[in-house]
Amino acid sequence: MVRVALVGCGTMGRVHTNGYKNIDNAKLVAVCDINREKAQLLSDINGSKVYTSFDEMLKNEEFDILDVCLPTYMHKEFSLKGMDCGKHIFCEKPIALSVEDANIMIDTAKEKGLKFSVGHVLRFFPAYKSAIKTVESGKTGPIKLIRTTRNQGFPQWSWENWYNDYEKSGGPIVDLIIHDFDWIAQSFGDVDRVYAKSFNGKVENKEHCMATLRLKNGAIAHVEGSWGFPNGYPFRTTFELVGTQGQIEYDNIKNAGVEKMTCDEVYKAQYISPNLPTTEPYTAELRQFIDCVENNTPVIVTGEQAVKALKIALAAVESSQTGMPVQL
């Protein structure tokens, strides 16, 4: 049985806690939040011990994995403290706000022989996985055009409204569309050049951003994200992949599976899987990390891959500020 302790009992802390409930070989032994009520609410889900002091939890609890669900600007400090006590780390995305901080986290885990993974969960979403499987089967031919969107209202739920402070969250380029940057870089190849536009935090509680990527293999991608939709708008993500022999489309709120169109003989449209597997992706990502700690197998989402996504995001921020493309 792998023992887990979790710090940060906000939105993602709750999602992860629900995930552990469904992982047979994991036990969430303790949860910590400076707000006792929030920690207690998660403890009520599966009986974990409650802490309001992280240092106390580290001192008193015996566990194998520290799950860091804190605001992004705290990821490095808390992950390093956990590593100093010999804990494997699962850290929510983005890994950190700077490449320098991220590399310190990766190097420390390596020096101490600890497993370290980052919550780039898109890789565990059935629709995104299924699309990549089809591309890998060769049916679409090489993908030349990628279009993704990730749009929502402003994340007003956060503790002390930390998302609104770009020094703490990085804004939606670093916080939100980093999901798509990771998926694109890991699935379709390294990014060469980035050009982006955004409001850059100038309009309070409203932010839209768009990035154009050129991949080293010549493909181009357009990545759109927003924290500026009216409140109550459903969280919506889409993708469109266009290859030389076919295309794949997906829209999360249409609930219609992944649509594939190929021209093997004649141009034809079909749904790859009208009933996508329902494996909850956040549980799937935690399950793979638990297995990798238990069986000493390689981590699927590595720190190095998280840095790759962060570099694209930081290049997009720079481009949106200078108006110039950024070469990676």
Ligand SMILES: NC(=O)c1ccc[n+]([C@@H]2O[C@H](COP(=O)([O-])OP(=O)(O)OC[C@H]3O[C@@H](n4cnc5c(N)ncnc54)[C@H](O)[C@@H]3O)[C@@H](O)[C@H]2O)c1
């Ligand atoms: N993978 C995803 O899809 C996804 C989605 C949303 C957020 N995230 C990431 O998850 C992380 C957390 O985001 P969130 O939306 O859950 O934030 P949140 O504001 O909802 O929760 C943060 C929690 O941390 C607690 N906290 C603050 N300081 C603390 C301390 N010193 N010790 C203990 N607890 C403390 C707060 O009380 C709060 O409960 C961020 O890095 C965010 O980017 C990932």
